[in-house]
Amino acid sequence: MATTVAEVMVATLKASGVRRVYGIPGDSLNGFTDALRRDGTIAWQHVRHEEAAGFAAAAEATLTGEMAVCAGSCGPGNLHLINGLFDANRSRVPVLAIAAQIPREEIGSGYFQETHPQQLFGECSVYCELVSVPAQLPRVLEMAMRAALQRGGVAVVVVPGEVFLEDAPHDASSVPIRAVTPVMRPDEQSLAAAAHVLNAASRVTILAGAGCAGAHDQLINLASALQAPVLHAFRGKDAVEYDNPYDVGMTGLIGFSSGYRAMEHCDALVMLGTDFPYRPFLPQDVPVIQVDVRGEQIGRRVQVQVPLVGTVRDTVDALLPLLTPKTETGHLRRMTGHYRRARARMDHLARPGRDGSPLHPQYIAASIDRLAATDAVFTADVGTPCIWAARYLHMNGTRRLIGSFSHGSMANALPHAIGAQAAQPGRQVIALSGDGGLAMLLGELITLRQQQLPVKIVVFNNGALSFVELEMKAAGIVTYGTELDNPDFAGIARAAGLFGARVDKADELEDTLQTALAHDGPALVDVRTARQELALPPKLSYGQIKGFTLYATRTVLSGAGSELLEVTETNLRQLEIE
Ligand SMILES: Cc1ncc(C[n+]2csc(CCOP(=O)(O)OP(=O)(O)O)c2C)c(N)n1
């Protein structure tokens, strides 16, 4: 029978299927970690920086669909969680954060380590409450968990350290809190309005996002009825791309031309479970139908003619009988034909490169894709690794891709991999890391060894914050502040107890990757990668062309003309195939 507040909390988590808690202990959290120790069924998943705990919980929740938990001690301990929690909250995955607080009687006195977590976590959570008296438990915890699960996001329970150790209310009993999945579909009138628009259109395009998870059949059936090309937002890649004859790839800043075209040439757009944020990539002046479980999210990127509030699965099932199947296939054929050509051009770029020069990142990503397990989980750092993951990793319905797709934080790949691997120890987990991203949370290499997590890391070591350099080029800014003078990452990995290897030449890549993937434990492969690889967006604006011209001119004038030669040499093969 649970007697303290901490014991009631542990019992509630246990009853709800929680298997582990990521975090770092500390004075104010000791009552909670001690209750975990005494119970012994929920693992304490140690990390070296609380930010990693937030990211790891986000990845676990993304992968399993269940609630994941992290914890931090008072003040700086839980403040460090925040960036990882922003990531989880913006990806709308259920995460519970237990934020310990300074003693109740000191709140407001400027006490040692004092912060106000309800204010600090307010912006990255769907629920955030302070437990002031034991009688609030377990109700506050249950409400927090339900909010995280049903609203999709982060719930924070703030507990002053001494409260963990106080007696729980006599009638405190723990009930399991699990997600329930409602059937959610729009009313008949809205469905009829959507069908009216779609039946009158002749070139329908579908933009599909993460909301299509679990609705692959419905997506394909809709595309078939409408003879519509399907492009995806990045976060929808693993739910949309596979077994999909209607696939035309991705659009957006890191997408490619065929996805952009499919939107440019449509006469009606269906947005399915996506909050794709880049307005210039969305078509203007065509009717838009948007399907989302969160009605408040509809219409915030583009004017929507018919809002459909419901899950993709239930909404498409209800909509399909109202549609007249289209027989005209011209739009679909043109767009899939364009995609095949764009795909061929991208595959052509995935070549090793000239002897002695750094490897092309496209080749590295395509090699990872080829050698990875059919059920691998990939994580990709914000920066150019996201571009190469988007373009060269093939999804198959079993593989998963996890990233900081909505929050866009650097250094996500390694801690996301920690969460994925902890949740599913038998699965191959591969982190595509930037050299900047890896260095930012480098200490988490030690977590891999200590927690025996056999994550495989591939470092796209281009000696720079390369994505930022691309942004500078597009904006006409001379490269500045982006150089990275890196240490020997493979040596650091070995010193931390991992398998570590460095790849300088293309013909070493495949064997080294294979050895690392087969290694029975964590491994890091550090690959010398071209710094000046240009990753062209699907639509070059006049401003970007002007920006590049200005960048080139200013670079020569600043005396750094050799950088332009490197840009040219690295990208010559892109010109060959235009
Ligand atoms: C925490 C954080 N800081 C800064 C940025 C801005 N930013 C986006 S990508 C990037 C560079 C990433 O460098 P690296 O990890 O080496 O990857 P690369 O683009 O070089 O492949 C930066 C600084 C960010 N997104 N997140």
Ligand SMILES: [Mg+2]
């Ligand atoms: Mg880099």
